Amino acid sequence: MSDSIVFDPRVLRAPHPVPGAPDNWKRFFGFNTDAKVIGIQYIVLSLFFLLVGGLLAMIIRGELITPPSDLVDPTVYNGLYTMHGTVMLFLFLFPILNGLNNLLIPPMIGAPDMAFPRLNAAAFWLVPVFGVLLMASFFVPGGPSSSGWWAYPPVSTQNPLGHLVNGQFLWILAVAISGVSSIMGAINFTTTILRMRAPGMTFFRMPIFCWTAAAAQTIQLIGLPSLTGGAIMLLFDLSFGTSFFKPEGGGDPMLYQHFFWFYSHPAVYVMVLPVFGIFSELLPVYARKPLFGYKVVAVASFGITFLGLIVWVHHMFYSGTPQWMRNLFMVTTMLIAVPTGIKVFAWLGTLWRGKLRLATPMLFCLGGIVNFIFAGITGVMLATVPIDIHVGNTYFVVGHFHYVIFCTITLGVFAAIYHWFPKFTGRMYYEGLGQLHFWITFVGSALNFLPMHWSGLMGMPRRVASYDPEFALANVLASLGAFLLGVAMIPFLLNMVSSWARGPRAPANPWNAIGLEWLLPSPPPAENFEHDVPTVIAGPYGYGLGEPLVADQDRFIARSEEA
Amino acid sequence: MTPTFQRPSRPSAIGLLLIAAGLLLNLLISLAMARASHGWLPVQASSAAPHVDGLFALETGIGTFIFLGCLSVIAWTLLFNRAPRYDLVDGDPIEGNLRLEITWTVLPFVLVMLIAAHTIRVNHTLATLGGKERVAENGAAPALTASDRAAGTSFGPIEVIARQWSWEFVYPNGVRSTELHLPLDLRADLRLTSMDVLHSFYVPAFRLKQDLVPGSVIRYALTPTREGRYRLRDAMFSGGYFATNQTDVVVEASETFDAWLTAAARQPLVEAPNLAVEMHRKRLADGDHGWATVPPAPPPRVNVTTAVDAPHEA
Numbered sequence: 001m002s003d004s005i006v007f008d009p010r011v012l013r014a015p016h017p018v019p020g021a022p023d024n025w026k027r028f029f030g031f032n033t034d035a036k037v038i039g040i041q042y043i044v045l046s047l048f049f050l051l052v053g054g055l056l057a058m059i060i061r062g063e064l065i066t067p068p069s070d071l072v073d074p075t076v077y078n079g080l081y082t083m084h085g086t087v088m089l090f091l092f093l094f095p096i097l098n099g100l101n102n103l104l105i106p107p108m109i110g111a112p113d114m115a116f117p118r119l120n121a122a123a124f125w126l127v128p129v130f131g132v133l134l135m136a137s138f139f140v141p142g143g144p145s146s147s148g149w150w151a152y153p154p155v156s157t158q159n160p161l162g163h164l165v166n167g168q169f170l171w172i173l174a175v176a177i178s179g180v181s182s183i184m185g186a187i188n189f190t191t192t193i194l195r196m197r198a199p200g201m202t203f204f205r206m207p208i209f210c211w212t213a214a215a216a217q218t219i220q221l222i223g224l225p226s227l228t229g230g231a232i233m234l235l236f237d238l239s240f241g242t243s244f245f246k247p248e249g250g251g252d253p254m255l256y257q258h259f260f261w262f263y264s265h266p267a268v269y270v271m272v273l274p275v276f277g278i279f280s281e282l283l284p285v286y287a288r289k290p291l292f293g294y295k296v297v298a299v300a301s302f303g304i305t306f307l308g309l310i311v312w313v314h315h316m317f318y319s320g321t322p323q324w325m326r327n328l329f330m331v332t333t334m335l336i337a338v339p340t341g342i343k344v345f346a347w348l349g350t351l352w353r354g355k356l357r358l359a360t361p362m363l364f365c366l367g368g369i370v371n372f373i374f375a376g377i378t379g380v381m382l383a384t385v386p387i388d389i390h391v392g393n394t395y396f397v398v399g400h401f402h403y404v405i406f407c408t409i410t411l412g413v414f415a416a417i418y419h420w421f422p423k424f425t426g427r428m429y430y431e432g433l434g435q436l437h438f439w440i441t442f443v444g445s446a447l448n449f450l451p452m453h454w455s456g457l458m459g460m461p462r463r464v465a466s467y468d469p470e471f472a473l474a475n476v477l478a479s480l481g482a483f484l485l486g487v488a489m490i491p492f493l494l495n496m497v498s499s500w501a502r503g504p505r506a507p508a509n510p511w512n513a514i515g516l517e518w519l520l521p522s523p524p525p526a527e528n529f530e531h532d533v534p535t536v537i538a539g540p541y542g543y544g545l546g547e548p549l550v551a552d553q554d555r556f557i558a559r560s561e562e563a
Numbered sequence: 564m565t566p567t568f569q570r571p572s573r574p575s576a577i578g579l580l581l582i583a584a585g586l587l588l589n590l591l592i593s594l595a596m597a598r599a600s601h602g603w604l605p606v607q608a609s610s611a612a613p614h615v616d617g618l619f620a621l622e623t624g625i626g627t628f629i630f631l632g633c634l635s636v637i638a639w640t641l642l643f644n645r646a647p648r649y650d651l652v653d654g655d656p657i658e659g660n661l662r663l664e665i666t667w668t669v670l671p672f673v674l675v676m677l678i679a680a681h682t683i684r685v686n687h688t689l690a691t692l693g694g695k696e697r698v699a700e701n702g703a704a705p706a707l708t709a710s711d712r713a714a715g716t717s718f719g720p721i722e723v724i725a726r727q728w729s730w731e732f733v734y735p736n737g738v739r740s741t742e743l744h745l746p747l748d749l750r751a752d753l754r755l756t757s758m759d760v761l762h763s764f765y766v767p768a769f770r771l772k773q774d775l776v777p778g779s780v781i782r783y784a785l786t787p788t789r790e791g792r793y794r795l796r797d798a799m800f801s802g803g804y805f806a807t808n809q810t811d812v813v814v815e816a817s818e819t820f821d822a823w824l825t826a827a828a829r830q831p832l833v834e835a836p837n838l839a840v841e842m843h844r845k846r847l848a849d850g851d852h853g854w855a856t857v858p859p860a861p862p863p864r865v866n867v868t869t870a871v872d873a874p875h876e877a
Contacts, residue, residue: 069806072853073846073852073853073854074803074804074805074806074807074842074853075803075853075854075855075856076853076854078800078802078803078805078854079854141855142854142855143853143854143855144854146802146803146854146855146856147800147802148800152761152799152800154759154760154761154777155760155761155800155801155802158760158802158857160855160856160857161855166855167854167855247776247777247778247779248778252778253761253776253777253778254776287640287644287654288646288652288653288654289653289654289655289656289657290656290657290658291658292657292658292659292660293658293659293660293664294658294659295659296659296664296668318763318772318773318774319774319776320773320774320776320779320781323686323687323690326686327679327683327686330679330682330683331676331679334675334676334678334679335672335675337671337675338668338671338672338675341667341668341671342664342667342668344633345663345664345667346664348633348636348637349657349659349660349663351636351637351640351644352636352640352644352657353640353644353654353655353657354640354644354654354655355644355645355646355650355652355653355654356640356641356644356645356646357645357646358641358645366637366641369637370633370634370637373629373630373633373634374630377622377626377629377630378626380622380626380675380678381619381622381623381626384618384622384678384682385682385686386611386614386615386618386682386685386686386689386770387615387618387619387622389615389770389771389772390615390619390767390770390771390772392772392798393763393765393772393798393799394798454603457603457604458603458604458605458767458877459605459765459767459768459794459796459877461765461796461797461798461806462798462800463800463805463806464805464806465805465806466806466807467806468794468809468875512651542656543653543654543656544653544654544655544656545656
């Protein structure tokens with residue numbers, strides 16, 4: 001059986017656009033059902049919105065570099081920080097992680113595509129729709145939504161100008177459409193993982209990234225209906241005179257907070273779980289060792305899913321929540337430290353006595369893990385009711401949140417982009433620019449988000465456009481860090497664009513990694529393994545064990561190199 | 564492709580000694596950090612503050628120990644486990660260690676449960692939050708209950724009224740002010756009401772924060788323990804001029820406070836200066852540029868207005 005079945009050359013010339021075909025680029029601008037095309041569409045679009053959200057952040061930091069409100073009007077400031085949060089969450093992080101899901105899940109489990117390719121494409125095309133809607137809200141009379149990304153009523157339903165179409169209205173529509181898109185994605189990802197694995201790939205032979213993706217998408221399926229329901233009630237309160245959340249009509253503003261946080265706290269786990277998956281995938285590759293305690297790490301993902309769904313009231317400790325409820329939700333929140341701790345210790349165990357190679361993806365992983373340990377510690381502090389009552393709604397929370405969302409999740413996403421860049425573009429990136437990107441990002445993020453903890457402890461509330469002069473030093477440092485993060489995008493974009501256009505051709509397995517996706521050519525053909533799907537015979541991280549991952553592995557390696 | 568590695572030998576006595584020394588050093592640094600953590604917080608001006616700071620110091624210490632411990636492992640691997648250039652050999656295929664995995668599941672579990680149990684005790688001690696009652700249909704606040712007036716050990720109730728964007732305080736003798744005066748070492752009973760949107764009563768020096776929810780009156784109690792002037796900040800985003808919604812709390816000895824209260828009752832009611840109103844007026848004068856906002860509520864008419872530019876301690 002050593003004669004390899006090469007990829008059908010007709011595939012490369014088929015009308016279904018595949019890598020290498022003429023007019024290859026056009027497929028990225030149409031309704032394409034190929035998961036790899038959709039993945040790249042998601043990633044490129046969300047990187048564009050990273051720049052938009054980053055620009056908003058830099059205006060915010062420009063305002064906050066001095067104590068008085070002197071750069072923009074306070075009402076404009078409120079709109080800017082609201083849109084910064086909304087864009088970064090709904091148009092950068094969720095889409096870019098869905099992009100990685102699309103790129104990685106099918107090849108990792110040996111599937112030709114997602115379970116529902118048309119649903120997949122439809123879910124993607126909803127992103128530019130609500131992206132345009134959200135950007136359009138900058139231009140309606142009265143400006144965009146200015147009630148924060150939580151959109152707590154009654155501020156969010158005040159509608160000062162009284163127009164039917166206002167920034168808040170468009171914001172709610174955008175969030176609702178984003179929810180629909182995410183639910184479509186979640187159905188697709190979970191079905192694909194459950195039903196389309198290669199022969200021999202049992203759950204406990206599945207890469208951790210697929211485990212974490214499944215755990216995260218389960219949260220989407222359970223939690224999103226709550227947010228979408230809350231958003232629709234808010235829309236009715238805002239525009240059609242109902243009073244779900246209006247005290248004067250018998251409603252209760254606290255009800256919205258429950259709807260909102262029941263989804264929006266676990267939403268952070270939706271974003272961080274795949275990044276845990278990325279760390280767990282990359283550390284074995286760059287430490288040349290199996291993942292320490294694979295099964296426990298895999299199962300811990302669902303521990304986080306379960307606990308993540310029962311902690312939401314910790315956002316409401318100072319909202320008039322009775323003492324027994326505070327105690328209960330403090331305990332559940334603190335328990336999350338256990339499954340996440342298991343993962344962190346497993347990563348350290350993976351590094352121990354390894355053979356570390358500090359390529360760019362590994363640097364981003366290590367930076368992300370160090371930051372995450374810090375964020376986890378401040379997270380336990382925030383779970384502690386009396387501490388939360390002091391620092392809740394201050395810059396301490398902003399600092400903690402950005403340590404999770406930027407310093408961990410975004411660094412993990414960068415690690416993934418560099419690691420799988422050769423696989424899906426067929427080109428190598430430039431290592432020097434990658435390392436430069438890492439160091440500017442790592443230093444900039446510490447400078448930006450570490451001083452926020454300090455100003456929060458001293459009592460600076462979040463969301464203020466002006467502040468007392470005693471907070472000036474922390475804010476100057478944070479602003480300098482933010483501008484540095486802006487600078488960090490230059491080597492990154494330069495690297496991505498020039499490498500994709502002119503980079504050296506990538507071999508099938510440049511990192512000498514184990515995994516089904518590395519048995520495919522770079523870039524993989526439209527339907528991955530086509531009709532010749534390998535049979536998995538071993539666990540996913542057999543570094544140093546000398547066992548093949550799939551039956552007849554040499555044939556698949558030869559085939560991937562010939563293509 | 565046969566795995567060629569040897570089981571790591573048992574750690575030597577010197578190795579164990581080095582690890583013990585490292586742990587001891589880590590412990591000392593963690594203790595120092597826990598002690599230093601008090602310096603990152605404002606002055607303690609309420610009976611709640613020492614409890615909050617104690618918990619924070621405890622968690623700073625534990626957190627530092629864990630953080631440095633993990634960081635040392637990473638630093639060790641970076642120093643001693645780097646692959647030489649062009650070395651493509653795999654590391655030791657260690658796939659796990661059941662005993663270690665059970666340890667690092669059980670230990671954190673026990674640790675966080677101990678912290679939680681301790682915190683529940685502290686919560687019980689603090690007990691600042693009283694009942695929360697929905698406002699009656701006609702918008703009138705519920706009548707004072709016996710517990711509001713109970714015991715001579717407390718002062719109040721003081722009505723705390725928040726608006727977009729002003730604070731107003733009404734004392735039992737009818738005095739109104741825009742800065743909050745409290746007698747030292749006496750439990751102050753507050754009744755928190757919001758006239759429009761969510762606000763939050765936050766005094767960093769007290770380490771206390773409580774949201775004001777429109778449609779409800781929330782009973783709240785705190786005991787100031789240090790004389791001085793502290794900032795009171797609205798901590799729940801309340802729209803357009805949110806950042807201006809700050810005032811001062813003045814804690815003074817009982818006699819000074821009583822004298823102030825009697826003197827204040829003789830002051831005429833005047834319209835309090837209000838930064839949000841000023842900024843909004845300026846905005847209208849400049850052509851109403853900027854994004855939409857509800858206009859600020861008219862400033863409250865009070866006996867005592869906030870001292871301008873009086874230095875605050877925290």
